[in-house]
Amino acid sequence: MTASKPLTILKETILAGESKTINMEIAKLHTMNKLKIPIIVERSKTDGPTVLFCAGLHGDEINGTEIVRQLIVQKINKPKIGTIICIPIINIFGFVNKTREFPDGRDLNRVFPGSKTGSLASRFAYHILKEIIPHVDYTIDFHAGGASRFNAPQIRIVPENQELKQLSDIFNAPFTLYSKNISGSFRSACDKLGVKMLLFEGGKSLDLNDAITQEAIEGTKRFLAHLDMLNPRKKVIFSERKPIYIEKSSWLRAKFSGMFHGVAVIGAFVKKGDLLATISDPYGKVEHKVKAPHEGYLINVNDAPFVYQGDAIYHISTHLEKES
Template sequence: MTPVRAPFEIGGQSVPAGSRRTVDIPVSVLSDHTPVTLSAHVIHGRRAGPTIFVTAGIHGDEVIGAEIVRRLLTMKALGSLRGTLIAIPIVNAFGFLNQSRYLPDRRDLNRCFPGSAKGSLAARLADLLMREVVARSDLGIDLHSAAIHRTNLPQIRVTKGDKEALRLAHVFGAPVILQSTERDGSLRAAASDLGVNVLLFEAGEALRFDELAVRAGVAGVLRVLHTLGMVGSRGVPKPRGKSMLLKSSRWLRAPQGGLLRVFRDTGDVVSKGELLAAVSDPFGEVERDVVASIDGIIVGRAVMPIVNEGDAIFHIAQTASVERAEDTLQVLRTDLEGDPIFDEDEII
């Protein structure tokens, strides 16, 4: 007879094996005496396995992650979960309520890790997340979108040279994998110092839902859980294509201020010298072209039609073969648009 697993302890509460519960961990009290909590939904399986956290809303205006977590928690595959899943749809409740990237003290939470129990509001929230969630986990998946007025192609970011993170990034199955350095103060960097890998998922734009981005996120998390032996294969989609690993990227910036007309979109494969956009003054007297400086894939772009000189317009990841990139991305686009996981009546 298999011994019963011990309850999972978090926030001073116990979640028995074979159960799921939303645990509200006190964070602070607003100036009007409204309490604020870090709300984590814990699924503690009957059988042993890894402990994985999925976080969203570290930046309060990045709402796509909250929808990914919501859909994830409706999936039937989680009913027989091995191990433990900690899902937090909104880390930065302060920013979420204000539709802002930041906390009330104007700090970026993702530059305040590992935090401090006696520091600023952002530092205290970062410290709480590290102690209660990250330190108890074997792996994390952190969900983000582009900043306000920008949008991103679904992508996973990993640290160069981290073979295990790269393996899991390919399992996730986003169209693009980008190698990027860990930023000081980020959740990914602080978790790495504890020996916990974090996959950073970027997709869509702030304050907006993007259906394909949400699908990519839900499918990717399920694939990782399946690979780690936490869920079975039923309902877990297999990508028909392989993610493209891209080792470098650069931003193209507005050559002048004015009105921006964009001719290419995220996910488009472009060639060096190709016309991507034009910036004109409001009178139509002066117009400057924006052309691709490298062969690559547009993995992010500005969505506002008004720009100042030097504003970032296109984020292009370099590729060695335009033709191969186009073929690969077409397969992955088709995969997301017709993903069988979303043909089932599992999502409310």
């Protein structure tokens, strides 16, 4: 969509050169109090693409919300050309309750495209796709790891899509994972509607991490500079670092229950047999060593103080894309 055309979201029109915050109200709390989801729109007077920055599909992944908040605070969301839409929190119910899911127990990121008359989560999915996504050309959706699992900063894209690969190269997170679209996900729904999405993962739920936030902000500025949308007052840092592309990866699971003492550092390259962690009892009698089953990069590390047998504790790359 070009900036010169009026943009109408939820029956509110934003003209070229205007800034407006639109409140999306779909359902109330069980106390009958209203919950408003702010949609922050910044439009240039000059034609250009429309980009959506969003977070909080999972209400407890607050680092994504902090990233989008920083984009607003630093005025990175004021475009040189085109339009930038920011939604810092989509699942406002989960954010209030510090939970991943909606009050109906559903994962919003598994119910797209949703239904106008379905469950609460399904209705939110429906209105996001109906009211916002038809105006959007590009999206970056910011996430964090769940259940105390800390994600290294990474972009996830579908395999064999050269345009997304180019955008991922430009964003230049330390890692890029090839992962297929999951049925019912926001990413899958956007793909079907022709919207180009980068999914950013970094940090863990119910946690704020400055290093993760900064990685995402710098990557976003490079992304906007590529589209010629970056506010000219903002400096962009281009790095010679190349993303490490991971084609396949696997989870290492705990063989024992106990107190978890991590040794390996997130993002590190480990060799087969390297010590990753120990799992001990609380009484000083038992200590089990956790060793790397093969070489690879640690792209997710469990930060929990204790684990149960079968818990996912490390996500390790198994196959890297060869440099062309």
